Amino acid sequence: GAGVSQSPSNKVTEKGKDVELRCDPISGHTALYWYRQSLGQGLEFLIYFQGNSAPDKSGLPSDRFSAERTGGSVSTLTIQRTQQEDSAVYLCASSSVAGGNTGELFFGEGSRLTVL
Amino acid sequence: AQSVAQPEDQVNVAEGNPLTVKCTYSVSGNPYLFWYVQYPNRGLQFLLKYITGDNLVKGSYGFEAEFNKSQTSFHLKKPSALVSDSALYFCAVRDRARNDMRFGAGTRLTVKP
Numbered sequence: 180g181a182g183v184s185q186s187p188s189n190k191v192t193e194k195g196k197d198v199e200l201r202c203d204p205i206s207g208h209t210a211l212y213w214y215r216q217s218l219g220q221g222l223e224f225l226i227y228f229q230g231n232s233a234p235d236k237s238g239l240p241s242d243r244f245s246a247e248r249t250g251g252s253v254s255t256l257t258i259q260r261t262q263q264e265d266s267a268v269y270l271c272a273s274s275s276v277a278g279g280n281t282g283e284l285f286f287g288e289g290s291r292l293t294v295l
Numbered sequence: 296a297q298s299v300a301q302p303e304d305q306v307n308v309a310e311g312n313p314l315t316v317k318c319t320y321s322v323s324g325n326p327y328l329f330w331y332v333q334y335p336n337r338g339l340q341f342l343l344k345y346i347t348g349d350n351l352v353k354g355s356y357g358f359e360a361e362f363n364k365s366q367t368s369f370h371l372k373k374p375s376a377l378v379s380d381s382a383l384y385f386c387a388v389r390d391r392a393r394n395d396m397r398f399g400a401g402t403r404l405t406v407k408p
Binding site: 183220222235270 | 301329331337338339340341344385387394395396397398399400401
């Protein structure tokens with residue numbers, strides 16, 4: 180696609196339910212990133228993928244959070260047993276291998292998660 | 296691990312005046328530095344980056360940033376602010392040996408007519 184696509188754009192769920200957030204990166208971008216932006220907070224790094232592997236999972240807040248990427252393309256961030264503090268905007272970004280690690284990130288519009 | 300500090304939560308300037316949004320970084324090696332802007336209800340957009348070479352980097356919308364290695368800073372500047380520049384600005388750093396990027400907490404810029 181032309182840009183990074185995220186779905187759903189908005190998700191309201193009840194505490195304790197599981198949610199899946201999807202990211203479709205720019206075609207050909209091998210690096211994919213997940214960040215969380217809470218109200219009044221900056222961007223919190225969650226995880227990044229190089230291809231299908233995740234060299235750094237250190238940002239995942241708890242074991243309720245997991246992410247996978249298949250086929251070097253689409254990624255899914257899963258939050259199990261959601262809590263109210265999980266409410267935030269979840270941003271996905273991708274980067275081209277051609278840019279190496281000097282390449283800028285291209286962001287999607289985010290998935291806004293509200294846990295009631 | 297790399298980190299970024301944006302010491303000001305909020306910056307207010309009058310239209311036509313110069314603006315500065317501050318950023319300092321910490322990284323073990325030489326950094327790659329970036330600025331992004333976020334308009335209301337939108338994703339982040341890339342403004343400019345420092346990779347190597349000239350310490351003064353020019354980017355989109357008339358913005359520029361100066362890399363200062365001794366002060367570990369990468370302040371964002373614009374000679375004459377516009378009301379349309381009002382947005383949330385994020386500084387980011389990437390260690391050259393790593394591929395992940397870390398962002399600052401953001402600075403909300405308000406330009407008043």
